[in-house]
Amino acid sequence: NAGVTQTPKFQVLKTGQSMTLQCAQDMNHEYMSWYRQDPGMGLRLIHYSVGAGITDQGEVPNGYNVSRSTTEDFPLRLLSAAPSQTSVYFCASTRDREPDTQYFGPGTRLTVL
């Protein structure tokens, strides 16, 4: 198993540009999440999904969209990038609804100029 994969690893955008951060997992996990990590703030939940076709907002959803058309993929879209979205983004998946191990991807470091 490759686990949770994320692409790209690094990205630089200009203000107003849009892009999609890719996340995929091959463990057949139902639950997937997107977090952003900022200095001194830990990880904050952006969006999450409890299964294909179902998504919901986390703590900081503004400026981001997600979709879950398959169990494997959970892309995160930045509609119009802003400097405040400069961060490290982590995707994670969880096996089922019970408290369990979250498997994290390696992260995408995004800079918005």
Added chain:
Amino acid sequence: GDSVTQMEGPVTLSEEAFLTINCTYTATGYPSLFWYVQYPGEGLQLLLKATKADDKGSNKGFEATYRKETTSFHLEKGSVQVSDSAVYFCALSDWNTGNQFYFGTGTSLTVIP
């Protein structure tokens, strides 16, 4: 709402010193508690977890006990090594709130030879 508070760093210790990183939580239900570790340039990895009161999680010489009476989950290790240098995150998951994981802000540990 649910939240996690952990001691601020950075923490610098000499090799073989005793480590304690404090973590307290607030939750409306009966959460599971976790410690995650992030090595430089990598995603988060589960270090240990405890799913109910008085449980002790342990791994790689680290341990933490779920204390419901003090709402705490302090991380300890009797003798740290240089390879333990990383950022440590305390987290909880409380499915009763319909949300996923809440993370603390992280504590950076540097162990010097």
